[in-house]
Amino acid sequence: MDEKPSARRGPDICSLRYGLAVVMHLSNLSMITQRVSLSIAIIAMVNGTQQPAPANASADGPLQDPSGPIGEFHAGTSVYAWSPETQGILFSSISYGILLTLIPSGYLAGIFGAKHMLGAGLLGSSLLSLCTPLAADLGVSLVMVIRVAQGMAQVPEALSPGGVGWGGERTPESCWRPTSPRRSVPLKAMARCLPLWAIFSGFFSHFWLCTVIVTYLPTYISSVLHVSIRESGVLSALPFVAASTCTVLGGQLADFLLSRDLLRLLTVRKLFSALGLLLPSLCAVALPFVASSYVTTVVLLILIPGTSNLCDSGFIINTLDIAPRYASFLMGISRGFGLLAGIISSTATGFLISQDSASGWRHVFFLAAAVNLFGLVFYLTFGRAELQDWAKERPLTRL
Incomplete structure (x- = not known):
């Protein structure tokens, strides 16, 4: 009885599993960079980061202070009178967006597929990140809205690496289609x-x-x-x-x-x-x-x-x-x-x-x-x- 020749298998490093790992790594790199970029940029954006703003200071408009601590940048750099409380809200705004769409994103991923949700989320978050400097000139409220929207766009990325969209017992090939009937939780x-x-x-x-x-x-x-x-x-x-x-x-x-x-x-x-x-x-x-x-x-x-x-x-x-x-x-x-x-x-x-x-x-x-x-x-x-x-x-x- 002739034995069937075994199918050739390529090196594991070329497998779909490793390919998905690389894609998720690059996605994480981009998303996390966008998430923490404001934490670094705010040092130059805010004059006297640790001091609360005066009572009559505007929280929206940029103030020009070329002699401030951002002198190493060009003289036209904007300095915003954002108090530490406002900065704290700005930092947490992205988490508000993620929390708001935790459940809906899981439902939408089941309809459109995880890869489409991840791609759309990465694209949307990137575009919103590009709009942040312009939003800062228009008002701090708009920056908060941008950050919340970024959080909503980053939900698929925040959950999928943890296994929310792909259980650990499943294979990469099956992560796009259900292989077993739904079970009650x-x-x-x-x-x-x-x-x-x-x-x-x-x-x-x-x-x-x-x-x-x-x-x-x-x-x-x-x-x-x-x-x-x-x-x-x-x-x-x-x-x-x-x-x-x-x-x-x-x-x-x-x-x-x-x-x-x-x-x-x-x-x-x-x-x-x-x-x-x-x-x-x-x-x-x-x-x-x-x-x-x-x-x-x-x-x-x-x-x-x-x-x-x-x-x-x-x-x-x-x-x-x-x-x-x-x-x-x-x-x-x-x-x-x-x-x-x-x-x-x-x-x-x-x-x-x-x-x-x-x-x-x-x-x-x-x-x-x-x-x-x-x-x-x-x-x-x-x-x-x-x-x-x-x-x-x-x-x-x-x-």
Whole structure:
């Protein structure tokens, strides 16, 4: 009997899975750049970023101040009288847009397909980003509208990498078409599940401090370290390099501990969650006390997002342990809690630093550390790694 020749298989690096990974990476790169660009540009856009605007100052029109801290730019650069509270609202506006369209975007993705939603979202967000400078001249309210619209456009990108549109148990070929009938979601059982709420609390705490660092890091570096905008941009990039490195190293270490049976799965999840919430909290609390030391401040600012990303091997992927059938749905809810934390933390930070710059930053970091500790204690108490009863497959019985 002749054997059928096996089909030739190309190298894995040329597979559709890797191709999708590259596309999603480039999409993430573009979206995140657009998301944080205002945080860097606002140093040049706002004169006296840390000072509240006078009572009779216009929040909309640009003021010309060639002798201000943006002298390294051309003399016609606009300076806007946006108070720290206004800046906080601007930073959080993009999260409002994402929250508003979390559910509708999932429904539309089922109709038009994930790739069309991702492409349209990237195009729309890019066009809106180009309109931001013009909107700033027309008024701060229009900038807020632009940011909200950007958030709405970025929803498909924000969710798809987390598996909302593509479950981990499925193949890339099947991500555009359903392969199994729809199943009901046990919402009541989920609402009563403390291990699930432990994950949500971890997301809320993690994103609180991360949002403060991502959105206000350039402002903090410029106002506290008194460096130029060019140097501020370089320093602001270093924490992201550390975060990427720690994410990879943390994942490798977690896999090593599990593959060698050195620690149980639950222990690994809680260990990395503790490291990812406790270490950045300690660094944040120490920041106000070392503000006079340039090197120490920079090191701590790099360590905060770096150590924070150790959570990626903790509660961030814990939904795959307790409810793999609903991991995509639960990841979307978890990110919703993270976005809510980002909205609150950005607004609160703007309010706190508007009262007093020195004490305001201290209160910002103390508050972030307190939120992190609350999330850590809650997760260590109620976090689990066992498959939950409501997430188990139910055998169908025929009458």
